[in-house]
Amino acid sequence: MSHYQQLVKVKTNGKSIHKITSKIESAVSKSGISTGLCTLFLRHTSASLIIQENADPDVLRDLANFLAKLVPEGDRYIHSTEGPDDMPAHIRTVLTHTSEQIPIAHGRLMLGTWQGIYVWEHRQHSHLREVLVHISGD
Template sequence: MVPLETGAIRQALCRITIATRARHVHDVSDEVDRWLAEIGAGEGLLTAFVRHTSCSLTVQENADPSVLADLLDALDRLAPAGAGYRHGSEGPDDMPAHIKTMLTGASIAIPVVGGQMDFGTWQALYLIEHRARGRPRTITLHYLGS
């Protein structure tokens, strides 16, 4: 194992807004990479946190779109609409969206190397919209590193 020399530690914080489409997986990697370049990120850790309870973040394959479609279908099987939930004040997709967020997560930590997210060849950062209608979603980004 070779340790990375990081120099002085600094941090940066911002919020980005993504206009989502209904039941869709949105690749947000380019927006995040642009921000990392703007702040002059080097080596460190990026934390991304989505500020909503009915959408989520994930790192997933970016080569074959059928993977993302299959993941959405699998989440629908795990938390189907109309399953007799008590909570549904915002419609039949409300509680299933909360369950899907709980399963997939509202935050994620990603190493940053050379100013970019340290993804493998076929990985990207995605915002998953679980609701049946798109809306603006806000992601808070926090960078800690050199």
């Protein structure tokens, strides 16, 4: 079994959802692994990784609107050292994911037709987010 790792950096621009599918596909291609597993790990606690609809952007907007209503910002939280958007960002990350696993077959991610991989920034300000891509297999 072979292993390959790559760090993918994603510059966010405040609350937003960034498609990173092509960056992950590129890492899979570079790995030379034909059959295996791609593990993604976002090295942050106030942003998320999601696999979601990649055709209709309204889906992503609806998800963002729903989560904003579910976990509102404001002065209701004890943890507020980094601002009123920080604790809600942590809660949103708990409700979503910081890691994903995707099977690889024939050297390609086995995503569904309408699935894309995204980094979801939950903070108001821009950040440089890091996704560790670990690929293992043959």
